Amino acid sequence: MERTAETLRPPSPWAGVFRQAGRDLLPFPGRFAMTWRVALLCALVTGVAMLYKVPESAISCYLIIFLMRPNGAESVGQAIGVTILISVVVLGLAPVIQATADNPFLRIAVIAGTSFGFLFLSSATQLGEIGAIIALVIAFVMTLVDQVPAGEVVTRGLLYAWQMAVMPMAMMLGFCLIFSTGPHTLLRATITRRLAAVAAFLAGEPDGRARLREELARGNEEAGKQAKLASLFHTAPTATVGWLAGAAASTYRLMLAALALPADASAERAALAVRCRTSAEAVAMGGRPMDEPGEGGDGPAAAAREALEALARPDGGGAVSEKPPFFAPDAFTNPDHQRFALKTTAAAITCYLIYSIIDWQGIHTALVTCYVAALGTTGETVRKLALRITGCLIGAALGLGSILLVIPHLESIGGLMALVFCAIMVAAWVSSGNERISYGGVQIGLAFLLTVLDGFGPSTDMDAARDRVVGILLGNLVIYAIFTQIWPKGAAVEVRERVAGALETLARLAALATPERARAVSEAARIEVEVDKAGAGLDLLPFEPAYQRPAAAELRRLRGLVAELRETLPALLFASELPPDTPERLRAAAVRVAGEGEAGPAEAGEEPDESASSSATGLALRLRRLETLAAG
Secondary structure, eight states: OHHHHHHHSOOOHHHHHHHHHHHHTSOOTTHHHHHHHHHHHHHHHHHHHHHHTOSOHHHHHHHHHHHOOSBHHHHHHHHHHHHHHHHHHHHHHHHHHHHHTTOHHHHHHHHHHHHHHHHHHHHHBTTTHHHHHHHHHHHHHHHGGGTSOHHHIIIIIHHHHHHHHHHHHHHHHHHHHHHSBOHHHHHHHHHHHHHHHHHHHHTTOTTHHHHHHHHHHTOSHHHHHHHHHHHHHTOSOHHHHHHHHHHHHHHHHHHHHHHHSOTTOHHHHHHHHHHHHHHHHHHHTTSOOOOOOOOOOOHHHHHHHHHHHHTTSTTTTSOOOOOOOSBOTTTTTOHHHHHHHHHHHHHHHHHHHHHHHTTOGGGTHHHHHHHHHOOSSHHHHHHHHHHHHHHHHHHHHHHHHHHHHTGGGOOSHHHHHHHHHHHHHHHHHHHTSOTTTHHHHHHHHHHHHHHHBOSSSBOOOHHHHHHHHHHHHHHHHHHHHHHHHSSOOOHHHHHHHHHHHHHHHHHHHHTSOHHHHHTOHHHHHHHHHHHHHHHHHHTTGGGSOGGGSOOHHHHHHHHHHHHHHHHHHHHHHTOSOOOTTHHHHHHHHHHHHHTOSOOOSOOOOOOOOTTSOHHHHHHHHHHHHHHHHHHO
């Protein structure tokens, strides 16, 4: 009996978390290149900071780790944007500091107001992480008033803050212009990878479906960004960029069509797999696939052939997804954006008051922690805190080991640069991974740099290293307490929101005519991304307090909805015809999942017609399952 209970006991989710972390540390194409570039640039920034007495060089290197991207043009754009924004902010702070120098309460109010504003923008707009960095710089500069006279803060303090942020951005700009990969190269690699994934799936390779699902989950927004950057910076001829942009849309449509192909169409699948491999080889060599006109028809097989034929055209067959608007659709209606800004600001002010009251300025890294560790849901925030604490301990261990064993033997700035390069190689390897682990790498690098770089030379001060680590841990504690006790947003809530949004977009797709629906790549990509994020949200549940997690039955329902949505999208996209009430049924399911208003009881859809095609019958069954799961 005990053995039966043991057998029925659900496996611990932590085993899967650790297995996934191990897989996330494995190499992949481009990872080593990104790692050595970040490490080398941090070493160069360290050397410049030591030679020219730029303060807080650890923060300068942190900005490199945090903002550098594999896409060289994107990194250049980030560097230019941050430089302009920081320059404007720093210049605007001069009169504010003079006005608040003798009034601590007014100064705290200014920190809170500006922090809330930029954190709101980071959550509700495309500004993203840059908004949090600007909030951090403003708070950091304003807190300098407690340490030096106001006149010196206005002159030296603001100049130091400007140097601290702009010097690494200027170096990143120059470095990326010389060493980084161009956006057109990355876009070509994306197209090649998609074609190879489709070929592997159609050929029945063991990991074919997983590879195809991974490519679909990436969406098409990044491809659109790469195409626009390639055009803006003219990294390739205009005709080449135009073809790559169209090919990105065509290959995304091809991936969806491949998933919708019937399993019993073995001859068609084999022929398409051969064409996909041939096309992938041609694209990888820098060319375009040969034009191989195929037979007409409709359905997923015809859509797949049409997408492959489109790759031979000068325009690649279409355009990438449109640029998303600056403000999120729910920027001013969803209270979560304001709550996120309020909670993060409250955590930062709390840390500032703690170390000011006890007069322990050495733990000011607590304030920095609040701006870089906060995320939307409790699960996201706690996972990031776990990564931050783990990374902090690893980075601090590297730093303390360097203080004890390496730094006493260093005789030049070159030796310090070599030490930074070696340690940041470890941090950058982790940070160049996916978002499940990347922040751990950022924290390894920051903790090491804060420990070793204190002043304008190698630091052997163990007290400074201890204080900075204590500050990081304090910031983590405050963030955890606030985000789990004040307006806690469970990961399951966000999963429901994303599933409801995907259902609503699917309803809009279902309302389109068949030819338009089959070419609606942007909407399909949006659904794939939302469903993938919903699935990732379910993986965050082990990080939440037990009382916030949904019941087992609700968890099974949400997993079922995510799985059904993944399979329903390709089938619906290429269906020759749909029941006329499909859009209304999907909208009603979206309302039930979101829990907004009264959707009414779930009505049973029509019984699948046994005389219909197997694909039509399968789609009807999936719609019924979606309705059943949505009704709970």
